[in-house]
Amino acid sequence: MDQTNANSTCNNKSDLRGEIDWTPFDAAAFVGSSLRFVSGDPEGNRFRVSYYLDSAKHLKAKVWFGPETEGPPGHAHGGAMAAVVDEVLGLAAWAAGYSIVVGNLNVSFRNMLPLHKVASVETKVVSAEGRKVMVHGRIYCEKTTYAVGECLCITIQPKNLTIK
Numbered sequence: 525m526d527q528t529n530a531n532s533t534c535n536n537k538s539d540l541r542g543e544i545d546w547t548p549f550d551a552a553a554f555v556g557s558s559l560r561f562v563s564g565d566p567e568g569n570r571f572r573v574s575y576y577l578d579s580a581k582h583l584k585a586k587v588w589f590g591p592e593t594e595g596p597p598g599h600a601h602g603g604a605m606a607a608v609v610d611e612v613l614g615l616a617a618w619a620a621g622y623s624i625v626v627g628n629l630n631v632s633f634r635n636m637l638p639l640h641k642v643a644s645v646e647t648k649v650v651s652a653e654g655r656k657v658m659v660h661g662r663i664y665c666e667k668t669t670y671a672v673g674e675c676l677c678i679t680i681q682p683k684n685l686t687i688k
Contacts, residue, residue, distance in 0.1 A: 538572050538588040538642065539642060540572060540573070540574035540587075540642060541574070541586070542574065542576040542584065542586060543576075543578075543584075545578055545579045546577065546578050546584055547576060547577050548575070548576055549575040549576050549577050549583065549619065550575075551615055554615075554618065555615065555618055561611060562587075562607050562608055562610075562611040563611065568590065568592070569590040569591050569592045570590050570592040570593055571587060571588065571589065571590065571604070571608065572587070572588040573585055573586070573587050573588075573608075574586045575612075575615070577619065578646075581619075581620075582616070582646065582647055582648050582649075583612065583615060583616035583619045583620075583647045584644065584645065584646055584647070585608075585644070585645040586642055586643075586644055586645075587608055587642065587643055587644075587645060587663070588640070588641070588642045589604065589637060589638075589639055589640070589641055589643070590639070590640065591639055591640070593639065594639055596636060598638060598639055599636040599637055599638055599639060600636075600637040600638075600639060600641075600670075602631075602633055602671075605631065605633065605637060605663055605670060605671045606629070606631045606671070606673075608645060608663060609629065609631050609645070609661060609663065609671060609675070610626060610673075612645045612647060612661060613626075613659040613660075613661045613673055613675035613677075614626050614659075614675060614677060616647035616649060616659050616661065617649060617657050617659050617675075620649045620657075622657045622679055623679060623680050623681070624657055624677035624678060624679050624680060625677065625678055626675055626676070626677055626678075627656075627676045627677060627678040628675070628676040629673060629674075629675050629676075630673065630674045630675075631671055631673045632671065632673075633670070634669045634670060634672065635668055635669065635670050636670075637663070637670040637671075641665065642665075643664060643665045643670060644664055644665065645661055645662070645663050645664075646661055646662060646664070647659055647660070647661040648660050655678050655679045656676060656677070656678065656679075657676075657677040657678075657679060658674065658675070658676055658677070659674075659675040660672075660673065660674055661673050661675070
C-alpha cells in the first residue's frame with residue numbers, strides 16, 4: 525500500500541467525500557445495514573463513514589471520529605480505531621467477492637488520532653488460499669498513519685448468513 529497520498533485531504537469537519545479516482549460503494553446494499561457496527565449510524569456522534577472503491581477496485585473509506593469515540597482526552601480510543609479497521613478490512617474481503625468472517629485481527633497503533641478528524645482507510649486483499657483471505661489496511665491522513673491492520677478472514681457459506 526502507498527505510504528503517502530498527496531491527494532488525500534484531512535479535516536476536522538465531517539466531509540466524507542472521496543478522492544478524485546474513488547467511486548461510491550454502498551455497503552448497506554451489499555451486506556445489509558445490520559452488519560455494519562461502525563457505520564450503521566450516519567448522523568451519530570460516534571463514527572460517520574463513507575465507502576468507496578478506487579480505480580484498482582480496492583475498498584477505501586473516509587471516517588469521521590466523533591466525541592463518542594474518545595479515549596485519551598481529545599483523541600480516539602484505540603478500540604474505536606480497531607473497530608474501524610475490523611469493519612473496513614472485513615468489508616474489503618466481501619467487496620472482493622469473498623463471504624467471510626474475521627478469524628484474527630491484528631492492529632498496531634502508530635499515532636494518536638485527534639477527535640473530530642476525518643481520516644482515510646485504505647485496504648488491499650493481499651492473498652487468498654483455501655478458506656483463508658488476508659487483508660491489510662491502515663487508517664491515515666496525508667503522511668500520518670494512525671493504525672495499521674492485518675485481518676485473517678475465513679470464508680463461510682453464504683447460506684449461513686441472513687443478508688438483506
